[in-house]
Amino acid sequence: MKRTAITFLTTVLALVLLTSCGAEETEKNDAGHTHTYSGWDCNVTEHWRTCTDCGEITDAGTHTVVDGYLCSTCRSEIWDYGDGMYDVSMYDEQGNLVRNTSYAADGTVESEYVHEYTYDADGNVLKEVFYVDGVLTGEDEYTVDAEGERLPVRATYYYDDGSSSVQEYDAFGDTVSYIYLDANNTVINEESYEYAENGDGDRYAFRTTSRSYDEGVIYITEENEYYDTVRILKTDLDGNTLRDVRYEYSYDDEGKKTALKRYENDVLVEEYPEYRMVETDEYSMRFPASIIEYGEDGSKTVSVNGDYGEPVSVTRYDGAGNVTGSTAYTYEVDEDDIIYISVQIEYDGDGNVISEVHFDSEGNEIG
Numbered sequence: 001m002k003r004t005a006i007t008f009l010t011t012v013l014a015l016v017l018l019t020s021c022g023a024e025e026t027e028k029n030d031a032g033h034t035h036t037y038s039g040w041d042c043n044v045t046e047h048w049r050t051c052t053d054c055g056e057i058t059d060a061g062t063h064t065v066v067d068g069y070l071c072s073t074c075r076s077e078i079w080d081y082g083d084g085m086y087d088v089s090m091y092d093e094q095g096n097l098v099r100n101t102s103y104a105a106d107g108t109v110e111s112e113y114v115h116e117y118t119y120d121a122d123g124n125v126l127k128e129v130f131y132v133d134g135v136l137t138g139e140d141e142y143t144v145d146a147e148g149e150r151l152p153v154r155a156t157y158y159y160d161d162g163s164s165s166v167q168e169y170d171a172f173g174d175t176v177s178y179i180y181l182d183a184n185n186t187v188i189n190e191e192s193y194e195y196a197e198n199g200d201g202d203r204y205a206f207r208t209t210s211r212s213y214d215e216g217v218i219y220i221t222e223e224n225e226y227y228d229t230v231r232i233l234k235t236d237l238d239g240n241t242l243r244d245v246r247y248e249y250s251y252d253d254e255g256k257k258t259a260l261k262r263y264e265n266d267v268l269v270e271e272y273p274e275y276r277m278v279e280t281d282e283y284s285m286r287f288p289a290s291i292i293e294y295g296e297d298g299s300k301t302v303s304v305n306g307d308y309g310e311p312v313s314v315t316r317y318d319g320a321g322n323v324t325g326s327t328a329y330t331y332e333v334d335e336d337d338i339i340y341i342s343v344q345i346e347y348d349g350d351g352n353v354i355s356e357v358h359f360d361s362e363g364n365e366i367g
């Protein structure tokens with residue numbers, strides 16, 4: 001037992017030197033040396049402080065849990081797994097987790113997460129720095145607005161492979177930029193967000209620009225005040241258009257979608273002329289009552305949906321507007337109230353039946 005304890009103490013001392021954190025405290029001993037402490041150390045039953053200069057151990061004592069789970073002296077929470085393994089979570093005076101350490105049965109540290117906080121005079125966290133096993137993994141920076149609300153300013157993360165990312169926020173707490181850098185600090189991805197305010201006073205990202213330098217492409221996504229995507233533009237890094245998709249919507253007085261047109265490189269390729277509302281006890285959903293898809297050769301396909309958004313017929317037209325064929329679907333409801341296609345009939349351009357197939361609820365053909 002004694003040997004285990006010594007091994008354990010050595011480990012903890014090394015650990016403290018590696019990850020000394022928080023406000024340092026000092027205390028003179030009899031010889032005039034001033035001890036420096038970076039916090040408490042503990043095992044399942046006891047806590048103590050170790051001078052980070054001379055290694056002397058002081059203030060050893062047994063945990064005193066008075067408020068349910070935290071020791072009133074060292075502010076640690078112990079999770080004893082009963083097999084020699086245990087976790088220690090230490091909290092600062094503000095109640096924030098400063099260190100979480102998992103110990104193996106032989107007393108060695110299996111993993112350690114450290115959080116360092118910077119507070120303002122009102123106790124708001126302005127900065128939080130994260131370490132995993134002594135390695136810096138992230139920094140979150142905050143500000144406090146005039147109403148006393150804490151908002152993110154910047155979040156920086158460091159990854160195992162040496163890459164990193166930086167996300168920055170505006171005064172509303174919305175992301176304005178995100179940069180991902182590889183291990184050589186070369187920018188690989190860059191995103192920027194531009195915001196506007198809609199009629200309800202809510203902010204929406206009317207333009208998001210995403211530059212991927214390794215893929216050599218830029219995506220610009222635009223959204224309208226109803227949060228619907230109105231454009232996805234893909235260009236090369238010089239701004240030459242590779243693909244341009246636009247969406248045109250119609251809305252009713254309540255701001256609900258009533259129609260949609262989708263254009264590819266300014267050519268109309270898809271249209272929802274009308275929407276329908278389905279309301280059940282469980283959900284309400286808007287879906288297109290019909291969908292028209294336009295082919296490059298002037299042909300088109302018209303799908304008509306049923307009361308629950310299920311396609312009931314698909315009719316195909318050639319460039320001259322003549323019907324070239326169609327498909328009709330019949331549905332049934334199985335014992336689990338799941339709707340399934342029970343009959344599929346194919347017609348030619350003159351309305352003659354080409355084939356009629358029946359299905360069971362598993363989707364198997366039954367004649």
Ligand SMILES: [Zn+2]
Nearest residue numbers: 035051053054
């Ligand atoms: Zn000392």
Ligand SMILES: [Zn+2]
Nearest residue numbers: 047063071074
């Ligand atoms: Zn304690």
